[in-house]
Amino acid sequence: MDAQGFQINNKFYMREFSFVKAIKAKSFNVVPELNISNIGRSTRLCIDFQTEKIHGLKLRTSPGTFHLKNSNIDSFIPVLIETLTNKEKPLVAVKNQQLASILRGLNLNFVNMEKGSFSVPSLKMLDEASTIGKWMCSLHTVFKTEHKRCGLRKSLMLWSWLNKKLDEERELSLAVIEL
Numbered sequence: 001m002d003a004q005g006f007q008i009n010n011k012f013y014m015r016e017f018s019f020v021k022a023i024k025a026k027s028f029n030v031v032p033e034l035n036i037s038n039i040g041r042s043t044r045l046c047i048d049f050q051t052e053k054i055h056g057l058k059l060r061t062s063p064g065t066f067h068l069k070n071s072n073i074d075s076f077i078p079v080l081i082e083t084l085t086n087k088e089k090p091l092v093a094v095k096n097q098q099l100a101s102i103l104r105g106l107n108l109n110f111v112n113m114e115k116g117s118f119s120v121p122s123l124k125m126l127d128e129a130s131t132i133g134k135w136m137c138s139l140h141t142v143f144k145t146e147h148k149r150c151g152l153r154k155s156l157m158l159w160s161w162l163n164k165k166l167d168e169e170r171e172l173s174l175a176v177i178e179l
C-alpha cells in the first residue's frame, strides 16, 4: 500500500491512496479536506513546491471526481486490509512514513519495509531499474519534472520487488535441499 499527499504544518493531508495485490491494483483519489482559503503565503508556497517537485498532485481538483475523503481514511483502511489479507497472507506492507504512522495509530499490524532486514532498494533505484517506463496514474496532472511519486506506481514496484525476493528465497531453499 502507499499514499501520497501534502505535509503541511506537520500534518499529512492524503491526496492519493493506492494498493496492489497481484493483478488487483487501484489508486484512490482522496479529497484532502484542507481549507486553503485561510492559509498563509509560506504554506501556499510549500503546497506549490510539493505539487511541482514531488508528486504532481494538485491540492484542489474538479469536484465530483473523488473516491475518498481524508476524514474517511481511518475507517476505510481497516476494511480494505481485511479484504486484502487472509490466514496465509495476513499482513500488508508499506514503505511510507506517513502511512506507517496512520497504521500504527489505528493499531493495525503491517510490515514496515523501511525497517528490519528488508534492505529494499531506494525508490529511485527501483524506478531506474524498472522496465515499466515513466508513467504515473491519472491523478498527477502537473508534468513539469520527471521522477514524481505516484502511489500506484510505487505500490506496483514494491509488489514486484517483494515477489522477486520471495522467488529468489524459494530457489535458494530448493538449492539447499538439493545439496
Ligand SMILES: [Zn+2]
Pocket: 016, 027, 136, 137, 138, 139, 140, 149, 150, 151, 152, 153
Ligand atoms: Zn498516482
